[in-house]
Amino acid sequence: MPNFTTFLDVNTHYFPVKAALIFPARGEHYTYRDLLDRVNRLGNGLKRLGVRKGDRVCIYLPSCPETLISYFAIWRMGGVCVPANIVLKKDEITHIIRNSEAGTVITNEAGYRDVILQLKSEMSALRNIIIVGDKDLGEGTVSWRSLLESSPELRAENCGFDDLCQLQYTAGTTGLPKGAMLTHGNWMAAVEAEGWVLGLNESDVYLGFYPMAHVGVSWGISTLKAGGTFIIMERFDLEKYLKQAAQYRATVLSSMPPVLHTLVNSPPGVEDYLKTVKVVVCGGGPLPQKVWEDFE
Known part of the structure; x- marks a missing residue:
């Protein structure tokens, strides 16, 4: 059965050392081999945290390689991405996390301190808070780096064309933002x-x-x-x-x-x-x- 991320396996086979991602802001280059390695490690790390096929994971990050790696890792292990723009404030993020039933959030230090820290006590269903960055923010959070210590081997989860893989929230111009459903087949x-x-x-x-x-x-x-x-x-x-x-x-x-x-x-x-x-x-x-x- 199809999983949208299987193209990464194909490209890693044919173009292993070709540049896939470049992030000039930090001077970072990722080959296709690098990209698949990090995607698989994060996917396995999410599984270690108890994330399973169909579970919703909110991505609350700026535009950076970790955001794209999160998309691919969540899709690859059969999860559902819930992207949230970093310009959104606490009430909007609270609605998105609650409405999507996300049990995991991937964010950075700024996102955690400015928004997620304020709302986590209100949301018992929020089980995992993953922090991208160099600092260890202590109890109640999991570091991105620790998840990347997981195995680099992860076979893409069997998914159907109609299996949900993303909830893309609208701007909410006529009320609260609504989660538009995207499937592996849609992508x-x-x-x-x-x-x-x-x-x-x-x-x-x-x-x-x-x-x-x-x-x-x-x-x-x-x-x-x-x-x-x-x-x-x-x-x-x-x-x-x-x-x-x-x-x-x-x-x-x-x-x-x-x-x-x-x-x-x-x-x-x-x-x-x-x-x-x-x-x-x-x-x-x-x-x-x-x-x-x-x-x-």
């Missing part, structure tokens, strides 16, 4: 469609700044599915965006209408940073036709 169809639309292959490099708690992370995952490289920006910064596009020879860029508007109105020479780009993904709002035409 397989999404990355196949995106790969086909963009013409992705193993030579592609995607520079992405969309929040990884948002479904926009799919463009980076689609690039990985094709055997390419995903450059993760923690947040958008125009100077870093241009420099990284040139440095890593990006072929696919994430963008938003204000970003394209800024590029169009920048001094001559900006295009020199984008010589390798073949396609731009634009989201987050309507794109005026004139801006797109001027950009092209």
Whole structure:
């Protein structure tokens, strides 16, 4: 039966030492072999904590490699991801954790001290709090590093196309956020469609700044599915965006209408940073036709 993460096994076989993830903010590079190793270790670590197939795990992290590793590890062991944007506050996170029935949260020190620490006494169902980072925050938490000491061997859980793998919470513009249900089949169809639309292959490099708690992370995952490289920006910064596009020879860029508007109105020479780009993904709002035409 299918499990969405099995493409990692295939790519690790064919491209073991090829760069899968690059995180310039910390100078980190992960090959496909590195990525699968960490995914398997975290998946086994979650199992050690008692997380089982169908259990919900909330990811409350900024955009970073650990966020993507968490997605893959949860899916691989048959769990259900519940991504939560780091801009959300205590009441919103409380609703998401309670409504999703998440028993485990993966966060960092800031997320723990600012939000999770305040709500954990109110939620008896919250069994595991996993902390990404160098500090040991003591009783009631589990360090990310300790989970990565688990076995690097983990066979992907048998899952059906219709098996739930993610609850993606809406913005809640008409009330409380609602969890949209995504399955392994949904993700397989999404990355196949995106790969086909963009013409992705193993030579592609995607520079992405969309929040990884948002479904926009799919463009980076689609690039990985094709055997390419995903450059993760923690947040958008125009100077870093241009420099990284040139440095890593990006072929696919994430963008938003204000970003394209800024590029169009920048001094001559900006295009020199984008010589390798073949396609731009634009989201987050309507794109005026004139801006797109001027950009092209």
